[in-house]
Amino acid sequence: MGVSPKIAPSMLSSDFANLAAEAKRMIDLGANWLHMDIMDGHFVPNLTIGAPVIESLRKHTNAYLDCHLMVTNPMDYVEQMGKAGASGFTFHVEVAKENWQELVRKIKSAGMRPGVALKPGTPIEEVYPLIEGTTPVEMVLVMTVEPGFGGQKFMPNMMDKVRALRNKYPTLDIEVDGGLGPSTIDAAAAAGANCIVAGSSVFGAPEPGDVISLLRASVEKAQATT
Numbered sequence: 001m002g003v004s005p006k007i008a009p010s011m012l013s014s015d016f017a018n019l020a021a022e023a024k025r026m027i028d029l030g031a032n033w034l035h036m037d038i039m040d041g042h043f044v045p046n047l048t049i050g051a052p053v054i055e056s057l058r059k060h061t062n063a064y065l066d067c068h069l070m071v072t073n074p075m076d077y078v079e080q081m082g083k084a085g086a087s088g089f090t091f092h093v094e095v096a097k098e099n100w101q102e103l104v105r106k107i108k109s110a111g112m113r114p115g116v117a118l119k120p121g122t123p124i125e126e127v128y129p130l131i132e133g134t135t136p137v138e139m140v141l142v143m144t145v146e147p148g149f150g151g152q153k154f155m156p157n158m159m160d161k162v163r164a165l166r167n168k169y170p171t172l173d174i175e176v177d178g179g180l181g182p183s184t185i186d187a188a189a190a191a192g193a194n195c196i197v198a199g200s201s202v203f204g205a206p207e208p209g210d211v212i213s214l215l216r217a218s219v220e221k222a223q224a225t226t
């Protein structure tokens, strides 16, 4: 499988008051991406950060900022996120059923990499047209918890979705998000996930760098045996 592992600490579990230092710490410890959870208090019952914080962080790092937009109107944020310096813009399929083609086009024109996310209750078939369209998304984020909060329990039954995607799209970036850590990574890696978001398991560990290395090793091992 030719899809490289990307380990993406979720900065939602970091010390937001020291975001630049936390970002540098994660990159220095071997993270590939920084996962930024943007929540509007409407699509999910939590409110986090937006483009102004991405813009501030961008002044301190050239890392890939993997932005996960848990918002009801993703179109409203494309331009400002692009200007702020976001690298990836992942929207939820549940709120883009009518306008995903225009949305993906705009994300690309704004210089970002488009991704689509789906909630646990959303069937995987709903994202297939977005991967197969003329302007396709470049990543699928399979939520392994209900979106809204860090620190929740991994849902192993979501691995059926990851397996179905990997069988159909051998070179697609497939991200898993929610409850990933040393006890759950092997299931996700075996199913075919290569982009791994981990918040509480990384930031809550005495040695976050060890967790990052373990997550990567698990993905590499699973890839070597498929």
Ligand SMILES: O=C(CO)[C@@H](O)[C@H](O)COP(=O)(O)O
Pocket: 010, 012, 013, 035, 037, 068, 070, 145, 146, 147, 148, 149, 150, 151, 152, 177, 178, 179, 180, 197, 198, 199, 200, 201
């Ligand atoms: O998108 C989300 C939550 O909605 C995630 O990115 C979480 O922030 C992951 O945190 P952990 O489950 O790894 O603690």
Ligand SMILES: [Fe+2]
Pocket: 010, 035, 036, 037, 068, 177, 197
């Ligand atoms: Fe996320």
